[in-house]
Amino acid sequence: MLSPRGAFTIFGGVVLIAFGFAATQMHIAFTTYHALGGGKQINIPEELPFFLLLMGCIMILSTVIGIPIFRLSADPRSVVVTRKIDREKVFAGDYVFVEVTMKNTGLGGIDLLEVYDAYPQIFELALGENWVLTKIEGGQEVSFAYVLRALKRGKYLLGPSKVIVKDRLGLFFEEEIKEGNETELIVYPPYEDIAKMMVVAKKRLMGRAFGIHKTRAKGIGSDFFAIREYVTGDEFRRIDWKSFARKGNPMVRDYEDEKSLTSVIFLDCSGSMGGGPPANSKLEYAIRSAVLLTHLAFERSDPVGLCIFSDKVRAWVKPGKGQRKFYEILEALAIVEPGGGANIEGAMEFVLSQVRKAGFFMVISDLEHANIEKLTKSLKQAVARNNSLTVLAPFGPFFEVKVGTLSPVEKALAEAVAEEYFGERAKVIKELQKAEIETISVGPDDILSVVIDTWIKQKRVSGA
Amino acid sequence: MMTSRGKFAVHTLRLISLFSFLLLLSYLLINIELDAFDPGAFKNVGIFLIAIVGEILINLSDVFAGLGGEQTGDVSRSVIRTTIYYVLLGGMDLSDYNITAEQYITGDSFPSPKIFASSLGSMVMLVLLPIALLSGLGFLRDCNVRLSVICFFSLTALLAIAVAKEKIELEYDTTSESIGELITSPLFFLGLILLFYLEISFQASYAYTILEPNLKRSERIRQHIQRIKEFSEAEEIGPLKEEKIEEATETAKRRSIESWILIREQIEERRVVKPRESVRVNIRLKHYLDNLLRNNPDAQKLLSAETARPKSGRILLFIIPNFIIRLSIVIFLSWMVLRPIVFLRVFNVPDPLLDSVESLQPETTFLVLIPLVLAIVIFSGFVGTLQERVHKTVLKRVREEEKAKEEVEKETTMVFTGPGQELPTIETDGNS
Numbered sequence: 001m002l003s004p005r006g007a008f009t010i011f012g013g014v015v016l017i018a019f020g021f022a023a024t025q026m027h028i029a030f031t032t033y034h035a036l037g038g039g040k041q042i043n044i045p046e047e048l049p050f051f052l053l054l055m056g057c058i059m060i061l062s063t064v065i066g067i068p069i070f071r072l073s074a075d076p077r078s079v080v081v082t083r084k085i086d087r088e089k090v091f092a093g094d095y096v097f098v099e100v101t102m103k104n105t106g107l108g109g110i111d112l113l114e115v116y117d118a119y120p121q122i123f124e125l126a127l128g129e130n131w132v133l134t135k136i137e138g139g140q141e142v143s144f145a146y147v148l149r150a151l152k153r154g155k156y157l158l159g160p161s162k163v164i165v166k167d168r169l170g171l172f173f174e175e176e177i178k179e180g181n182e183t184e185l186i187v188y189p190p191y192e193d194i195a196k197m198m199v200v201a202k203k204r205l206m207g208r209a210f211g212i213h214k215t216r217a218k219g220i221g222s223d224f225f226a227i228r229e230y231v232t233g234d235e236f237r238r239i240d241w242k243s244f245a246r247k248g249n250p251m252v253r254d255y256e257d258e259k260s261l262t263s264v265i266f267l268d269c270s271g272s273m274g275g276g277p278p279a280n281s282k283l284e285y286a287i288r289s290a291v292l293l294t295h296l297a298f299e300r301s302d303p304v305g306l307c308i309f310s311d312k313v314r315a316w317v318k319p320g321k322g323q324r325k326f327y328e329i330l331e332a333l334a335i336v337e338p339g340g341g342a343n344i345e346g347a348m349e350f351v352l353s354q355v356r357k358a359g360f361f362m363v364i365s366d367l368e369h370a371n372i373e374k375l376t377k378s379l380k381q382a383v384a385r386n387n388s389l390t391v392l393a394p395f396g397p398f399f400e401v402k403v404g405t406l407s408p409v410e411k412a413l414a415e416a417v418a419e420e421y422f423g424e425r426a427k428v429i430k431e432l433q434k435a436e437i438e439t440i441s442v443g444p445d446d447i448l449s450v451v452i453d454t455w456i457k458q459k460r461v462s463g464a
Numbered sequence: 465m466m467t468s469r470g471k472f473a474v475h476t477l478r479l480i481s482l483f484s485f486l487l488l489l490s491y492l493l494i495n496i497e498l499d500a501f502d503p504g505a506f507k508n509v510g511i512f513l514i515a516i517v518g519e520i521l522i523n524l525s526d527v528f529a530g531l532g533g534e535q536t537g538d539v540s541r542s543v544i545r546t547t548i549y550y551v552l553l554g555g556m557d558l559s560d561y562n563i564t565a566e567q568y569i570t571g572d573s574f575p576s577p578k579i580f581a582s583s584l585g586s587m588v589m590l591v592l593l594p595i596a597l598l599s600g601l602g603f604l605r606d607c608n609v610r611l612s613v614i615c616f617f618s619l620t621a622l623l624a625i626a627v628a629k630e631k632i633e634l635e636y637d638t639t640s641e642s643i644g645e646l647i648t649s650p651l652f653f654l655g656l657i658l659l660f661y662l663e664i665s666f667q668a669s670y671a672y673t674i675l676e677p678n679l680k681r682s683e684r685i686r687q688h689i690q691r692i693k694e695f696s697e698a699e700e701i702g703p704l705k706e707e708k709i710e711e712a713t714e715t716a717k718r719r720s721i722e723s724w725i726l727i728r729e730q731i732e733e734r735r736v737v738k739p740r741e742s743v744r745v746n747i748r749l750k751h752y753l754d755n756l757l758r759n760n761p762d763a764q765k766l767l768s769a770e771t772a773r774p775k776s777g778r779i780l781l782f783i784i785p786n787f788i789i790r791l792s793i794v795i796f797l798s799w800m801v802l803r804p805i806v807f808l809r810v811f812n813v814p815d816p817l818l819d820s821v822e823s824l825q826p827e828t829t830f831l832v833l834i835p836l837v838l839a840i841v842i843f844s845g846f847v848g849t850l851q852e853r854v855h856k857t858v859l860k861r862v863r864e865e866e867k868a869k870e871e872v873e874k875e876t877t878m879v880f881t882g883p884g885q886e887l888p889t890i891e892t893d894g895n896s
Contacts, residue, residue: 005609012617019624024826042578047636047651048627049826054655054802055620057833061797062659064837065790067844071851078855080862086756095752099766105858106851111782112674126749127692128685128767133677135774145766147752149745168786169666170609170673 006063006171013059020052066171074165076176078106079136081115081161083183089331092153092190095126098183099145100161102136109137112166117146120156124149150187152279153287153334157182188330189287193448194295226254261462262319262359263297263455264305265290266347267336269314272368274338276399285394285444286364287333289451293362294329296455298322305355306332309347310340319355341369345378358386360458362451367393367439372431379437388461390454391432391439397421398443473780474675477668478604481612484661485600488619491654492626500631501593505586511553511561512580515568518548538571545569585625592622603665607672612665620658639824641806643799652798659794667783671776678773685768689757695750797836804832 002010027044034042079102086097100117104110116131128146136142150156159182164175227243230250243251267290273283290306297304298321305319306329315332317325344365351361361382367375382389397418425441432439442450522544546569549555558568561579596618603611626632636651646652756763765771800807805818808831817823 008613016620020826023628043630045627045630047634048624050636050802051627051634051651051655052624053826053829054652054798055658057798057801057829058655058659058794060833060837061801062663062790062794064840065793065797067840068847071844071848075851075855077852078858080859086760093748095749097756097760097763103862105862106855112670127688127753129681129769132769132772133674134769134772135674135779142772143766144769144772145763147749147756147767149749168670168783169663170670 001172001174003166003170003173005169006066009059009063009171013056013063016052016056016059018056020049020056023052024049063171066167066169070167070172073106073108074110074167074172074174075106076163076165076174078104079110079113079115079163079165079176080105081117081163081178081181083117083159083161083181085158085183085185088184089186089188089327090150091188092150093192094150094187096148096150096185097145098130098148098158099143100132101141101143102132102134102163103141104136104138107138109135109140110165111135111168112170114162114164114166116162116164117158118160118162119148119158122150122152122154123156124151150185153187153189153284154337155335156185156187158185159183186331186334188327188334189284189291191291193288193292227251228254260302261297261300261459262303262305262355262357263293263458264307264319264351264355264359264361265293266344266351266361266363266365267306267308267333268310268342268344268363268365269308269336269338269340270310270342270365270368271339272342272366272396273394275366275396280399280444281338282366282394282396282399283336283338285399285447286392287336289364289392289447290333291330292448293451293455294326296452298326300459303359304329305351307347307351308332308336309343309350310338311343311346312340313347313350316350316354319359342367344370345374348378348382352382352385359388360455360462361387361389362454363389363391365391365393366396367391367425367428368396370428372428375428376431376435376437379432380435383435383437388458389437390458391437392447392450392454393425393428393439393441394447395421395425395441395443398445471675471679471776473671473776473783474607474668476780477664477671477783478607481661481664481668482604484657484664485603485615488654488657488661489597489600491657492619492623492632495632496626497631500586500626500629501590502583502586503590505583505590507556508561508579508583509587511556511558512577512583514548514552518545518552521548541571542569545571582629585629589622589625592618592625596622603668607665607669607676609666609669612662612669616658616662616665619661623654623658641803643796643803646799646803647795652802656791656795660791663787663791667787671779671783674774674779675776678769682768682770682773686764689753689764689767692746692750692753695746801829801833801836804828807832 023044027046027049030042030044082101082103084099084101090096098117098119100115102113102115104113112133113136114131114133119125119130126147126149128144130146132142132144134142148158159178161178161181162175163178164173166173227240228251230239230252234252238252238254240251240253267286269283273286274281276282276284278284294304294306301321303319303321304325306315306317307313308315314336317329317332320328342365344363363379379389379391397414429439429441440450440454522541525540525544549565549569555565558565596615599611599615599618602608603615623632627634634649634651634654636649637645640646640649647656760766762771805823805828808818808823822828
């Protein structure tokens with residue numbers, strides 16, 4: 001309650017009083033000594049003790065009289081702090097406008113109010129300040145705001161706020177941390193990859209860049225395909241009357257057949273996937289890949305499902321399409337944290353029990369500590385159910401080591417470790433290839449392009 | 465323009481504190497006899513200290529000689545003293561200490577401790593005066609309370625030494641019971657000016673603390689927003705040139721430390737972050753800010769915390785009456801403490817005790833000071849308890865109001881916009 005300044009003032013007062021009394025005692029002692037014939041009289045003026053006493057009393061009293069006034073007016077509990085954010089869900093790299101409002105519910109004004117609004121360290125303060133120093137009257141409301149940049153996906157809490165009230169002279173203070181006033185914010189994985197794609201699409205380069213073309217097969221869709229002559233059995237409602245009038249023969253309109261490819265993404269979030277720098281770990285790239293694949297599929301109105309697993313299924317989003325499903329998937333991806341082992345077989349079994357329609361399964365896993373036999377068996381089971389399957393296997397050393405930063409010795413060691421990893425990986429790939437399961441080892445540089453290629457390939461193969 | 469207007473209260477209080485400081489200083493310099501600031505005091509203190517060191521050396525040599533079974537005689541002591549006198553003191557005149565060189569060398573007489581104490585007092589005064597002056601003027605620059613406290617204690621110590629040396633006449637009647645006489649007595653009046661200075665410096669520091677950071681913040685955020693608004697990709701591409709860094713450093717040198725730190729950080733950031741990445745982030749921020757300012761007209765005010773900035777004139781209006789009341793209370797309570805007889809009479813303390821010489825002793829102040837301080841502290845506790853009760857009631861009411869408000873908002877949302885939540889939109893920065 002007593003601030004260092006207040007304590008110093010009181011201490012100063014006590015010291016001055018002590019000096020005052022010391023001067024009095026010295027005066028008495030010298031006078032007595034002189035009276036007893038002990039040498040020359042040393043005179044200590046009578047005013048000195050009184051002056052020191054006066055100053056000491058003044059300092060103590062001027063501090064103490066502030067206590068009741070402070071207690072009456074300054075109570076941090078009377079300050080209600082609320083926080084408002086412009087959106088509760090953002091993409092990594094996006095900005096959030098945080099508005100903090102303080103209301104003094106007390107009757108008296110607070111001379112000096114300091115409010116510090118905490119935010120997770122992973123966020124970056126882009127604009128404004130997350131604190132305020134102000135004076136607030138009883139019943140008054142004041143606000144301030146700041147802009148944060150969300151750097152990493154996840155579920156975060158903004159807050160709590162710390163409220164410090166001080167008196168005008170800075171002699172006293174009270175502080176309180178407003179526990180429970182936190183605001184939840186979900187940060188989705190970054191959409192930069194999607195944004196890049198969208199820009200390219202806008203520039204009409206999509207076809208050339210990625211080779212995405214519609215697989216045209218006539219059928220009963222809604223997109224026009226061609227006009228042909230009528231043959232027996234064609235529906236009357238498909239006759240094109242204008243062409244009939246022009247040519248003299250009955251002509252019918254054909255439409256493109258609309259097939260959809262149901263994709264399910266298996267995302268391994270086991271502990272080993274967390275290897276590498278936090279922002280560029282295998283898991284982060286796997287999540288970015290999942291976001292990209294989801295977006296690609298939704299652009300073509302194909303349903304996508306998501307199964308996040310470690311040693312058990314951590315999240316399951318049923319296949320579906322539309323914007324809401326997209327955000328459902330993003331939300332599931334936002335809160336994934338690496339941990340536990342990897343049970344691909346269990347996840348596959350679970351998904352096969354949930355999804356009846358055949359589709360495309362993309363497993364994103366580093367395949368570390370995988371039981372090859374069990375894994376092959378379960379993946380074969382998926383293929384047997386007429387699903388096409390691709391395993392995207394992020395290769396650990398590519399994510400975990402930045403060669404440029406290593407010394408020659410470290411570089412040699414890293415190469416040795418990578419060699420060992422590579423041997424193991426080759427064995428797993430060989431086994432899976434025997435079972436005709438496509439497995440692609442990927443690094444941070446090619447994972448996204450491999451995702452796009454794989455998906456396009458699947459679209460072509462499935463004729464969707 | 466806004467900055468100087470916003471600092472009106474700070475400037476006014478600075479002026480008042482300057483006035484009180486100058487008043488105090490001039491009062492002291494006029495009333496303290498000038499010979500109290502004798503520059504020769506340094507020499508006298510030096511002589512005494514050297515003499516003391518010499519005596520310690522002599523005694524040590526006695527001890528060591530004794531350990532070796534030898535005795536040092538008066539001659540050897542005289543030799544040591546002679547060496548000290550000629551080598552360390554340079555054979556100077558010791559008349560200021562009322563002794564001659566012969567008396568010192570032969571050990572017949574030693575520099576008087578009383579003269580040493582007096583010289584030490586003068587020396588301390590000579591040191592304290594510039595400290596008080598510099599700290600008092602330094603406080604005016606950035607209202608740093610530490611400087612005003614240093615100034616206050618320096619002046620108090622200076623005054624106390626002057627009183628002890630009897631170089632200033634401060635009449636003080638210990639028998640008078642009148643509050644008027646107490647206030648008008650030079651000793652109390654001087655104490656009051658000292659308190660006035662300390663209080664006003666605290667108040668100025670308060671005004672500075674509450675206004676200055678807010679003003680700087682407003683200005684900083686305004687510039688920041690302006691920079692973001694004016695940001696264009698073409699200007700930022702490519703590494704920052706050395707001359708630009710030098711130019712920024714030069715600008716920073718002319719400004720305050722804060723701006724220096726800000727500019728330095730900017731330079732460092734551009735050096736560390738890849739230019740392309742920084743451009744991309746800035747463009748994104750620019751787009752976000754454009755949207756924000758378009759959709760929320762108060763955003764800029766909120767960001768610069770202008771809405772939370774107290775008004776300068778209003779602060780002054782609060783400070784001055786409060787200051788007068790505080791000062792009056794302190795004077796009254798000081799009178800009660802320094803003239804305890806009046807207070808004790810109310811409690812029917814026996815007359816022989818009140819009329820005794822003891823009642824005029826400084827110790828009697830404790831009879832009132834301690835109970836008074838305790839009473840204030842207990843009263844504060846009582847006020848705190850009351851405040852807590854009021855707070856609980858008010859908080860309950862506020863929560864009920866908020867709950868009711870939330871329910872109304874919930875109903876409104878369901879009727880007009882449906883139960884769905886707002887989803888973020890994907891934007892492209894046009895730069896990827």
